[in-house]
Amino acid sequence: MPSNWEIEGYPEPIYLNIKYPWEGYEKPDFPDVPKDFNPVGSYRRTFTVPDDWSGRRTLISFQGVKSAFFVWVNGKKVGYSEDSYTPAEFDISPYLRPGANSLSVEVYRWSDGSWLEDQDMIDLSGIFRDVYLYAIPLVHVHDLFVRTDLDSAFRDATLSVTTVVRDRTGKAAKGERRVEAQLYDAKGRPVLRRPLTGEPVFDEPLTLKADVKAPDLWSAEDPNLYTLVVTLTDGKGRSTDIQRTRVGFRQVDFGPGKWTVNGKHVMFHGTNRHESTPEHGQAVPESVMVEDVLLMKRHNINAVRTSHYPNHPRWLELCDEYGLYAIDETNLETHGVRDRLPASLPEWTDACVDRIRSMVERDKNHACVVAWSLGNEAGDGDNFKTMADWVRARDDSRPVHYEGMNSVADVHSEMYTKPADVEKYGKSANPKPYMLCEYTHAMGNSNGNLPEYWEIFEKYPNLHGGFVWDWVDQNIRRPIPGDAKHSYLSYGGDWHPGYPTDGNFSCNGLVASTRSPHPGLMEIKKVYQPLSVTADDLGAGTVKVRNKHLFSGLDAYELRWSVTRNGERVQHGTLRAPDVAPGTSRAVRLPYKKPGTLEPGAEYWLDVTFALRDKTRWAPAGHIVAAEQLPMDWRVPTPADPAPGTLPALELSESGTEVMVTGREVEVVLSKASGTLSSYKVKGKLLLAGGPVPNFWRGPTDNDIGRKYHEEAATWRDAGAKAKVTEVKAAQPSPGEVTIEVTATLPTSPSPSAWHTVFTVRGDGEVRVRHTLKAAAGLPDLPVVGALLTAPAGFERIDWYGRGPHENYQDRKSSAFVGRYRSTVDDQVAPYVRPQQTGNMTDVRNLSLADRAGDGLTVLADPADGEPLLETSALHHTPSDLDGPKHPYEVKRRDETILGVNHRQMGVGGNDSWGAPPLEAYLLHSGRTYTYAYRLRALSRA
Numbered sequence: 001m002p003s004n005w006e007i008e009g010y011p012e013p014i015y016l017n018i019k020y021p022w023e024g025y026e027k028p029d030f031p032d033v034p035k036d037f038n039p040v041g042s043y044r045r046t047f048t049v050p051d052d053w054s055g056r057r058t059l060i061s062f063q064g065v066k067s068a069f070f071v072w073v074n075g076k077k078v079g080y081s082e083d084s085y086t087p088a089e090f091d092i093s094p095y096l097r098p099g100a101n102s103l104s105v106e107v108y109r110w111s112d113g114s115w116l117e118d119q120d121m122i123d124l125s126g127i128f129r130d131v132y133l134y135a136i137p138l139v140h141v142h143d144l145f146v147r148t149d150l151d152s153a154f155r156d157a158t159l160s161v162t163t164v165v166r167d168r169t170g171k172a173a174k175g176e177r178r179v180e181a182q183l184y185d186a187k188g189r190p191v192l193r194r195p196l197t198g199e200p201v202f203d204e205p206l207t208l209k210a211d212v213k214a215p216d217l218w219s220a221e222d223p224n225l226y227t228l229v230v231t232l233t234d235g236k237g238r239s240t241d242i243q244r245t246r247v248g249f250r251q252v253d254f255g256p257g258k259w260t261v262n263g264k265h266v267m268f269h270g271t272n273r274h275e276s277t278p279e280h281g282q283a284v285p286e287s288v289m290v291e292d293v294l295l296m297k298r299h300n301i302n303a304v305r306t307s308h309y310p311n312h313p314r315w316l317e318l319c320d321e322y323g324l325y326a327i328d329e330t331n332l333e334t335h336g337v338r339d340r341l342p343a344s345l346p347e348w349t350d351a352c353v354d355r356i357r358s359m360v361e362r363d364k365n366h367a368c369v370v371a372w373s374l375g376n377e378a379g380d381g382d383n384f385k386t387m388a389d390w391v392r393a394r395d396d397s398r399p400v401h402y403e404g405m406n407s408v409a410d411v412h413s414e415m416y417t418k419p420a421d422v423e424k425y426g427k428s429a430n431p432k433p434y435m436l437c438e439y440t441h442a443m444g445n446s447n448g449n450l451p452e453y454w455e456i457f458e459k460y461p462n463l464h465g466g467f468v469w470d471w472v473d474q475n476i477r478r479p480i481p482g483d484a485k486h487s488y489l490s491y492g493g494d495w496h497p498g499y500p501t502d503g504n505f506s507c508n509g510l511v512a513s514t515r516s517p518h519p520g521l522m523e524i525k526k527v528y529q530p531l532s533v534t535a536d537d538l539g540a541g542t543v544k545v546r547n548k549h550l551f552s553g554l555d556a557y558e559l560r561w562s563v564t565r566n567g568e569r570v571q572h573g574t575l576r577a578p579d580v581a582p583g584t585s586r587a588v589r590l591p592y593k594k595p596g597t598l599e600p601g602a603e604y605w606l607d608v609t610f611a612l613r614d615k616t617r618w619a620p621a622g623h624i625v626a627a628e629q630l631p632m633d634w635r636v637p638t639p640a641d642p643a644p645g646t647l648p649a650l651e652l653s654e655s656g657t658e659v660m661v662t663g664r665e666v667e668v669v670l671s672k673a674s675g676t677l678s679s680y681k682v683k684g685k686l687l688l689a690g691g692p693v694p695n696f697w698r699g700p701t702d703n704d705i706g707r708k709y710h711e712e713a714a715t716w717r718d719a720g721a722k723a724k725v726t727e728v729k730a731a732q733p734s735p736g737e738v739t740i741e742v743t744a745t746l747p748t749s750p751s752p753s754a755w756h757t758v759f760t761v762r763g764d765g766e767v768r769v770r771h772t773l774k775a776a777a778g779l780p781d782l783p784v785v786g787a788l789l790t791a792p793a794g795f796e797r798i799d800w801y802g803r804g805p806h807e808n809y810q811d812r813k814s815s816a817f818v819g820r821y822r823s824t825v826d827d828q829v830a831p832y833v834r835p836q837q838t839g840n841m842t843d844v845r846n847l848s849l850a851d852r853a854g855d856g857l858t859v860l861a862d863p864a865d866g867e868p869l870l871e872t873s874a875l876h877h878t879p880s881d882l883d884g885p886k887h888p889y890e891v892k893r894r895d896e897t898i899l900g901v902n903h904r905q906m907g908v909g910g911n912d913s914w915g916a917p918p919l920e921a922y923l924l925h926s927g928r929t930y931t932y933a934y935r936l937r938a939l940s941r942a
């Protein structure tokens with residue numbers, strides 16, 4: 001089985017982003033490589049060659065070996081190769097003997113080729129892709145290059161088949177050989193009335209052309225494929241060599257003012273993808289490739305950049321089959337020395353051109369490839385000009401991409417550009433097509449402000465979307481130290497104690513390395529959905545549906561709609577999706593009815609989803625492709641407030657240390673020292689064992705750490721826990737109501753801040769809470785404005801009416817619809833490989849925690865006071881529990897449920913993870929006053 005040595009445990013893996021992997025041992029300069037420590041893997045095996053291969057040439061193909069290797073057959077040296085991600089093939093015929101043959105391969109971890117392979121990834125070595133033998137006749141089809149050019153209506157095609165026939169005998173008579181080509185459709189039926197045929201001149205290209213009337217075109221939306229079979233015949237008409245390739249009819253046009261597929265402005269709903277699995281390293285099994293394709297398609301991803309090297313050949317076949325546009329990238333990155341290498345150094349030109357040539361020759365017949373990329377972060381210089389010239393001479397049917405030197409490329413590519421700057425390019429009307437080869441850095445809890453990006457991409461005609469950085473976390477599965485029975489997902493720093501590393505910076509995936517989706521993927525699915533629904537005239541029952549597909553109508557979908565009242569579905573229906581031509585929009589009537597009487601205080605929402613009517617290759621019938629939620633503009637009557645006079649009476653008592661309020665139903669004890677409740681009981685049942693403790697901290701996210709925000713904002717870390725109570729005032733304005741006012745100082749520095757809470761305990765058992773934070777001026781932004789409440793152990797079930805079901809934040813909530821959701825406390829943790837804040841829900845109207853018996857606590861946003869909506873979380877961890885541990889298995893799990901009842905948490909950001917804050921609208925500045933309020937009561941078992 002192909003594998004990487006480091007996955008098998010020798011030597012230890014290394015993860016460095018910009019630095020070359022060997023820099024912890026020695027620091028040679030190029031083209032030298034480390035001499036003292038450079039592991040070598042020696043492989044040996046025997047093989048036999050079938051008898052009927054005699055008279056043919058036998059080749060051995062190595063599909064991927066990192067970083068360089070020598071090959072011997074039967075003790076004779078056959079050759080050497082580098083470039084870890086394209087095939088290396090050797091003609092071993094002269095070395096073979098009948099019966100058993102021996103094959104020896106010596107692989108070097110690092111070679112001078114490694115200087116061109118400084119990609120930001122775990123550095124893994126060895127033979128990680130297939131090795132196989134194959135035989136070809138002496139006179140054979142050496143090359144096959146297919147082009148499909150469409151007419152100006154993008155309807156009929158010219159199929160051009162270019163072959164090069166080689167004669168290794170040196171004796172084959174010209175004129176005796178013929179090349180024949182036939183095209184077959186998806187059902188295997190011949191398409192050409194008569195096969196194309198022509199007479200090859202050895203070693204020279206022969207192009208055969210056919211007109212194909214209205215073929216089924218290929219696109220990511222509708223990936224129709226044909227098969228081309230090329231046959232070489234000898235003088236007697238016998239076929240001596242047969243080659244096949246799949247063909248997708250499609251045309252890419254590019255140039256100033258355009259980048260189109262089949263005539264339509266292409267929009268990349270893209271992601272970058274590294275080849276990585278925790279169990280197999282870069283030897284990604286086909287089943288995982290299929291899993292990746294399915295996950296991408298199901299989340300509306302239509303494009304993939306093979307960052308940063310040519311991928312396993314099966315990957316491009318899958319992109320052809322399932323429909324994903326690919327930017328195929330040369331294995332060339334010199335990040336650590338990119339100002340000097342390859343630059344314009346002539347001694348490196350051949351190596352650079354060889355790398356792109358190997359990729360283009362391998363992949364040129366894939367319909368999915370819509371651009372050639374010269375590499376990544378390899379600087380600029382004449383060598384890129386030479387590479388670009390080489391590609392254009394070989395294949396002018398696809399644009400050249402290279403973010404490192406846009407002047408030699410056909411498209412303008414940037415990475416991590418902020419939305420406002422993307423908009424500047426849009427507005428500039430610069431006709432050069434623009435894309436982000438990397439954006440929205442999906443490291444940990446990230447991917448904020450995606451709607452902002454997509455509003456801009458869809459607004460300006462020179463913009464073509466972007467590619468998320470990136471698809472999957474890179475980890476290696478290892479046993480937990482001291483617990484061999486269980487494994488965990490390790491990353492840089494877990495191996496090789498003391499060796500330099502960039503830690504978890506290789507974990508930037510929309511999915512975990514286990515392929516379990518991160519919540520950011522839900523947001524990607526939403527902003528990438530191929531249609532939108534907006535309000536048209538909701539009063540009259542109409543919405544506007546925009547079809548963003550380039551080629552398809554909406555007939556693959558059914559439209560499901562529902563009207564909810566406070567999260568309960570009260571009307572619903574299913575319709576055939578409306579007939580909306582690609583690129584257009586239409587008003588659509590939905591048959592909902594405004595109820596005769598509207599419930600006082602209730603909220604009504606309209607949810608619309610588009611689901612697959614039939615199963616497709618990539619998803620089952622019923623799979624939801626697109627969804628939207630719109631607030632109904634029905635004016636509901638305001639509910640009447642129950643009069644306080646009717647409340648059962650309470651008794652207020654005070655000691656030196658406590659305030660106690662008791663009634664028939666309720667018992668509240670407040671500690672004067674902490675200013676928080678030490679217990680809250682209703683009908684004798686303990687609902688709270690502590691809180692609300694002011695809290696301004698979150699377990700730092702990777703984006704927080706990347707911009708050192710956790711250090712900058714450190715004054716907020718313990719400010720809540722260390723609050724100093726300065727005054728506690730209890731009063732009883734009426735027999736059924738007690739108020740307790742707590743004033744506290746927060747030890748923020750350089751200036752202290754103030755925290756003020758008013759509790760109103762009511763005879764019916766309800767406690768109303770109103771918090772005011774005066775955050776002193778000159779302090780850093782706040783991670784959170786909120787409070788933590790401790791519910792007793794056993795309150796495991798949660799139920800909320802707010803945004804969900806996945807965690808959401810102010811800048812990542814467009815995919816999380818308002819609804820009533822149920823879950824468990826343990827399920828509130830998203831699978832981030834490095835623990836950080838998790839489980840937030842925005843726009844929460846109410847939330848309940850219950851034990852097995854269904855008893856528990858309800859928290860309601862207080863509609864009468866301050867901000868009407870809360871943010872909540874319910875975890876077995878405090879924010880400090882999530883601040884420090886490097887792995888999930890190290891996180892302390894508390895038996896109690898820690899309930900965050902917050903005004904706000906700052907956005908997650910993610911425009912990059914090395915300095916970019918969340919957008920201004922999602923920050924919580926200090927120097928201002930925040931007020932919010934909520935009500936606590938016993939969960940009524942309705």
Ligand code: GAL
Nearest residue numbers: 017120376377438469505508
């Ligand atoms: C980009 C680079 C990627 C990766 C990313 C950060 O600059 O092209 O390979 O390093 O930053 O995760």
Ligand code: MG
Nearest residue numbers: 119120335377
């Ligand atoms: Mg790099």
